[in-house]
Amino acid sequence: MRRRSLILAAVPAGLVTLSACGDDKSDSSKASDSASPSAPAPSATSAAPPPKIVDGPLPAITAGAKFGQKPTIAKGTGTPSDQLAVKTLIAGSGKTVVEKDTIQANLIGQLWDSAKVLVDTFSTNKPQFTQLAPGASMDGIRYALTGKKVGSRVEFSVPPTWGFGAEGNAQAGVKGTDTLVFVFDIQEAFGPKSSAKGQDVPQSDAAVPKVGTNTDGKAPSIEIPKSAAPAKLVSNYVIEGDGAPLVAADTVLVQYKGVVWETGKEFDSTYTRDAPTSFSLQGVVKGWAQGLTGKKVGSRVVIVVPPALGYGDSPPSGSGIEKDSTMVFSVDILTKV
Known part of the structure; x- marks a missing residue:
């Protein structure tokens, strides 16, 4: 696991964010002044081989189709792919995102079967930082967004193999059989250098x-x-x-x-x-x-x-x-x- 930085007043507690990005901000406002270093909470990663990238199926976007607008994602119909379904809804013209980059993005994530929203930064206007590296973000997110350009809107579905695995995430309300659906608006990308x-x-x-x-x-x-x-x-x-x-x-x-x-x-x-x-x-x-x-x-x-x-x-x-x-x-x- 990556070592958590020592500048934090305390280690954020609670839920790993649905993008499993190791983001320090989710509960940091609750931090105390008694500091201690710690590894971050485990991310939703797996030892599975890379998925195949397929075109679909993916639920329709029924409202908020422009970059920066909060999208409304329809409930999934039929059986989702057991691979990684990825579609670039809006092609950006900025920097190409590479592995190990940290992206700044607005995102919404929900369950395929019920359309229950699990994470939504569009509503709070608080974009999230996600590092696309093994052990730092959910494998499905890393594979779906690597190679995309800044300014892009990307929709993708993540089956359990490259999401939370067969154990799911009870705290987030995700079962081990659930497929997740995300839309990311990639605003910026920053590299290790x-x-x-x-x-x-x-x-x-x-x-x-x-x-x-x-x-x-x-x-x-x-x-x-x-x-x-x-x-x-x-x-x-x-x-x-x-x-x-x-x-x-x-x-x-x-x-x-x-x-x-x-x-x-x-x-x-x-x-x-x-x-x-x-x-x-x-x-x-x-x-x-x-x-x-x-x-x-x-x-x-x-x-x-x-x-x-x-x-x-x-x-x-x-x-x-x-x-x-x-x-x-x-x-x-x-x-x-």
Whole structure:
């Protein structure tokens, strides 16, 4: 299993999202301040060989046919395919999505037999981040969307073999015999090497760590000053983007690297996990929430988190962070929803 990032205030509990994407935002607003690292809840993946991609059958879209509109999906009729039925309803012209990309998409998912809706981000206008990688998303979603273009609307059905398997998902109301039907509107796609985009900002304060400005997808360097750590939170632009500023209720997709001020030792990084990560600003340690609020999408930010706004005397077990450590992060804000 992939290791969950250490910036979360607590591990989100409850239901694996129906897209089984390991998304950190589903329950993060309920997180407490007692942090501990943990593997994410298991995704709906299988050891089955890749499915055949077939044209149908697929239920009709009876309303909301335009990209961005909430679609109404008819109840399935007849017997669904035992393979992966996929149809591009609207062909986009953007970036081609490849495996390991993280997509931002609105989606609706329901049961074939009853048309019971299980997940719907169109109604909440809160697109979801889904990484199309083994162990990170439902196999059926990964196979259906890899190779599609940003701007596309894709309808597909997922039989149990590439969905929740024969055991189903009782908490979600999915039986082991249920076929799922999805419509995804793919808004954006980000790869493992996605970086900040903007203008370099002078780093002239000798008391603040200096962060590399490379945008080649490799982890930037972090140079710690040979001085005492600041007692207060520091949050400065390294690269200033031109996107919208973050607000406290946002969910963001980021690349980041974290080191301990006292030792310079790296303790966490999305670059080593080969995937950006998403989270709600309401579900991270206070230093992150305060340090990112107001910063612009597209930016790289250096954040120095004092113990009182980090883990204090209760660092996550096995994290490599000692009690009362000051943490230093380089954070690339890729997008927000």
